[in-house]
Structures are given as C-alpha cells and as structure tokens.
Amino acid sequence: MDRKEFYKRLWVDESLAEVTGYNPYYLSVNSGLNERLLVNGCKMIDLASNNYLGLATDSRVKQAAIEAVQKYGVSLCGTPIATGYIDLFQRLEEELASFVGLERTVILPSCYQANNGLFSCLAGSEDLIVVDRLVHSSLIQGIKAAGCKIRPFLHNNLNHLEGILQRSSSYRQVFVVTESVFSTEGSVAPFKKIVELCEKYGAMPIIDDSHGIGVLGKSGRGILEEQKIEGYKGIYTASLGKALANSGGMISGEKRVIDYLKYYCSHLVYSTALSPAVLAGISAVLDIIRVEFTGIKHKLISYQRQIHKALIEGGFEVVAGEAPINSVQTASKEVTFSLGQRLYAKGILSTPFIEPSVPLNQGRVRLIAGAGLSPGTVDEAAGIIKRLGAS
Amino acid sequence: MNIEDRVINSVKGVLDKRPEVTLDSRLLEDLLVDSLDKLMILSAIEDEFGLEIEEEFADVHTVKDIVVKLKARGF
Numbered sequence: 001m002d003r004k005e006f007y008k009r010l011w012v013d014e015s016l017a018e019v020t021g022y023n024p025y026y027l028s029v030n031s032g033l034n035e036r037l038l039v040n041g042c043k044m045i046d047l048a049s050n051n052y053l054g055l056a057t058d059s060r061v062k063q064a065a066i067e068a069v070q071k072y073g074v075s076l077c078g079t080p081i082a083t084g085y086i087d088l089f090q091r092l093e094e095e096l097a098s099f100v101g102l103e104r105t106v107i108l109p110s111c112y113q114a115n116n117g118l119f120s121c122l123a124g125s126e127d128l129i130v131v132d133r134l135v136h137s138s139l140i141q142g143i144k145a146a147g148c149k150i151r152p153f154l155h156n157n158l159n160h161l162e163g164i165l166q167r168s169s170s171y172r173q174v175f176v177v178t179e180s181v182f183s184t185e186g187s188v189a190p191f192k193k194i195v196e197l198c199e200k201y202g203a204m205p206i207i208d209d210s211h212g213i214g215v216l217g218k219s220g221r222g223i224l225e226e227q228k229i230e231g232y233k234g235i236y237t238a239s240l241g242k243a244l245a246n247s248g249g250m251i252s253g254e255k256r257v258i259d260y261l262k263y264y265c266s267h268l269v270y271s272t273a274l275s276p277a278v279l280a281g282i283s284a285v286l287d288i289i290r291v292e293f294t295g296i297k298h299k300l301i302s303y304q305r306q307i308h309k310a311l312i313e314g315g316f317e318v319v320a321g322e323a324p325i326n327s328v329q330t331a332s333k334e335v336t337f338s339l340g341q342r343l344y345a346k347g348i349l350s351t352p353f354i355e356p357s358v359p360l361n362q363g364r365v366r367l368i369a370g371a372g373l374s375p376g377t378v379d380e381a382a383g384i385i386k387r388l389g390a391s
Numbered sequence: 392m393n394i395e396d397r398v399i400n401s402v403k404g405v406l407d408k409r410p411e412v413t414l415d416s417r418l419l420e421d422l423l424v425d426s427l428d429k430l431m432i433l434s435a436i437e438d439e440f441g442l443e444i445e446e447e448f449a450d451v452h453t454v455k456d457i458v459v460k461l462k463a464r465g466f
C-alpha cells in the first residue's frame with residue numbers, strides 16, 4: 001500500500017483544454033442569470049443554462065424566497081423524515097402532484113439523487129430494467145445500483161423496445177426507463193406509445209421529465225400533458241432546477257409507490273430537506289406558469305427557431321429536435337470544444353457535450369435561448385452565430 | 392447462417408450509424424462501443440443464441456472474441 005500511488009492515480013486529463021485553449025467547466029460566474037451573465041468578469045449571452053422560462057431571477061420568485069427565509073430561516077437542518085418536513089414542503093408536494101396530474105409526489109434534494117435512489121429501492125435481482133440507450137447519467141447510475149439485469153434499447157426505437165419486452169416474460173417485473181426530452185439532442189420520446197407497450201406487456205414505465213416539466217404541454221405540465229397520457233400508472237421524476245428555476249428533484253406516481261419511497265428510499269430519508277427559500281421559489285414559479293405559460297412558451301419557441309435558422313444559415317449541422325433546444329452535431333471532442341471556444345470568444349456561453357455525456361464521437365454543442373432573454377439579445381446571438389459559421 | 396455471420400448481424404443490429412462490422416472489428420477502437428453499447432450487443436447475442444451471458448463476456452475486445460466465447464460454450 002502506498003498513498004503516493006493513490007494520489008498519482010487521481011489524474012485529470014486536461015489535454016483537450018490545452019489543445020483547444022478552452023475549458024468550459026467550472027467557469028467562474030459572477031452574477032445571476034440576468035440579460036447578460038458575468039463570466040470571469042466578462043459579459044456573456046447565456047445560451048447555456050436550463051433557465052427555459054427565464055424565471056430564475058424573476059422578482060416575484062425572489063420575493064417568495066425572501067419571505068420564506070424570513071419566516072422559516074435558511075434551513076430546517078433536518079431530513080424530511082425529521083425536522084425538514086415543514087408545511088411549505090408538504091404543500092409543494094401536493095402542488096407538484098396536481099401540476100403533473102399524478103396522485104402523490106415526494107421531493108428530494110436533486111433529481112440526480114431521485115434517479116439514483118429510485119431503482120435500488122424498487123427493483124431487485126429478479127427484475128429487468130429496459131432503458132433507452134441515451135438516458136442521463138443519473139438514471140444509468142441508479143439503474144446499475146439496483147443490481148438487476150439491464151437491457152438498453154436503441155434511442156426512441158419502439159421496435160427494438162418491443163422485441164426486448166416480448167422476450168422478457170420470465171422476470172418478476174420489467175421496468176422501462178426513458179426521458180421525455182433528451183437534453184443533449186432535443187429529441188422527444190414517443191412516450192405515449194411506450195406506455196402502451198408497457199400496458200401490453202405488464203411492464204412499469206418510468207419517465208424522467210426534467211427537460212419537459214414547465215416546457216412541454218399546453219400549460220407547461222410536461223410530457224404527460226404534451227402527449228395526452230391519461231391515467232398514467234407508472235413513475236415520474238423531474239428536476240426542479242431547470243424550467244422550474246430552483247433546485248431539487250421530484251418523484252411522482254401512485255400513493256402506494258410514494259408512501260413506500262418515503263420510508264425506504266435512503267436518498268430521501270437520510271438527506272437534508274430542500275430549504276424554505278427553494279420550496280417557496282418553486283411554488284411561486286408554478287403560480288407564474290399557471291397564468292403566463294402561453295406567452296412565455298411562445299417566446300421560447302420563437303427564440304429557438306431564430307437560433308435554429310441562424311445555425312442553418314451559418315452552415316452548422318443541427319440535430320432535428322422538437323424541444324426548445326438547438327443541438328449542433330460536432331462529432332469529435334476536439335471540434336466540440338473548439339466550437340464552444342469560438343462561441344465563448346464572441347460572447348456566447350454554450351454547453352459542449354463530449355463522451356461520456358454522449359456516445360463516443362457524437363459530440364454536441366447545445367444552445368438554449370431562454371424566454372428571459374430580450375429579443376435584442378437573441379438577435380445579437382443569432383448574428384454572432386451566423387457570422388461564426390461563415391468565417 | 393454460420394455462427395460468425397449471426398454474431399456480425401447481431402452487432403450490426405444494435406449499432407446504428409457505425410462503420411462496417413467484420414470479425415476483426417475492435418469494439419472500442421473501430422466501432423466506438425461504450426459500456427451501454429456493449430450491454431446492447433451482449434443482449435442481442437443472448438437473444439440470437441438463446442443463452443444467458445454473465446461476466447464471462449466482459450473481456451471481449453473484437454467481434455471475433457465473441458465468436459470464440461460462444462464456441463467455447465458449445466455453439
């Protein structure tokens with residue numbers, strides 16, 4: 001045993017940042033998500049955050065958070081099973097459940113944690129988990145932790161999925177796991193059809209609606225509303241840190257499932273509850289969505305189209321998606337970083353994805369123009385993108 | 392169909408958008424297979440040959456290695 005050897009193994013490969021002269025990770029941000037974001041002291045256009053609706057700095061949301069701090073302080077210093085279950089927490093569970101149209105909800109400190117804790121709690125070695133090949137790391141890690149058989153299916157490929165389900169009748173329970181909006185691609189799962197397949201084969205559907213909640217559906221209620229899925233009998237998770245502009249993760253479903261998780265999901269039971277400011281902030285965002293969603297969504301879609309058009313005119317290859325995301329196909333990690341760097345140099349913050357966040361050599365640069373930006377800022381971003389492509 | 396072609400077809404079936412698959416294709420270097428792709432390949436092999444695969448296929452490096460493992464299991 002040698003501790004020096006231990007430290008030597010902890011080596012971060014920074015060669016890509018050295019070659020491209022750009023490291024997009026852990027940039028120092030010196031402001032909130034305002035019209036311009038201060039990054040390393042420079043004013044940038046934010047096409048990187050998941051602030052889809054632009055509510056992260058909304059004055060009504062801030063005010064709700066401030067009032068909650070004044071009433072409850074900054075933390076209850078306890079897990080939800082202990083002192084963390086304040087009335088705000090309980091009310092928000094009910095609000096979220098009714099927002100997505102499911103019986104019950106439980107709230108965790110993050111959706112990463114929700115996705116991580118769910119499977120080891122509900123599935124065991126006699127079960128099978130069938131999962132879309134492109135789902136988020138939090139689901140993959142959670143699924144692996146369950147210790148059951150895993151079968152990935154080709155991205156959004158119903159034939160492949162059904163083939164697997166047909167051959168999987170010997171398991172105690174089969175779970176089918178996918179996302180609504182695949183955030184690196186902007187593609188949307190044919191979830192209604194997946195739910196129908198699950199019905200046919202007795203499988204349990206599980207959907208991560210992190211990029212769908214507050215974005216999809218006529219009134220922003222997410223994938224179930226968008227695809228008119230009624231009487232959903234599966235499990236639903238979502239992040240509260242994207243369109244809902246705060247932080248946290250929710251798991252929703254039938255009462256029996258949620259009651260069980262409340263006692264047996266260690267990721268919930270042993271982790272400090274979300275703080276009052278966040279709980280109140282989410283609730284305020286839901287109130288705004290109920291009233292203003294149509295207008296906000298209209299802006300979001302028109303910005304997405306404008307950026308899409310600029311990318312196409314600039315000669316970029318854009319993945320065809322249905323969500324308010326533009327994802328540029330950059331293939332190699334060098335090209336991916338280099339596009340991120342060129343955008344950065346011109347004042348646009350983007351999100352480059354390289355493996356393992358995406359399959360090998362399927363790099364992407366994602367651009368999200370949130371509804372909080374002004375039309376002038378989006379015009380400016382579109383202009384920069386077009387010129388960048390031409391140069 | 393011989394065992395080699397059955398393996399190649401199984402691999403092709405789950406690797407969309409990849410270059411040509413031959414017996415000598417290396418999973419990682421040539422076919423850019425990551426851990427989830429590998430799980431999909433092994434699942435496809437399980438279905439094609441009607442067997443359960445456990446740890447014994449963990450170290451396959453090329454398509455041919457899969458054929459060798461299958462032959463060792465009596466196929």
Ligand SMILES: Cc1ncc(COP(=O)(O)O)c(C=O)c1O
Binds near residue numbers: 110183211241
């Ligand atoms: C699809 C998906 N699921 C889960 C998460 C994790 O959510 P959270 O940030 O709330 O932990 C993310 C966020 O990155 C995501 O994109």
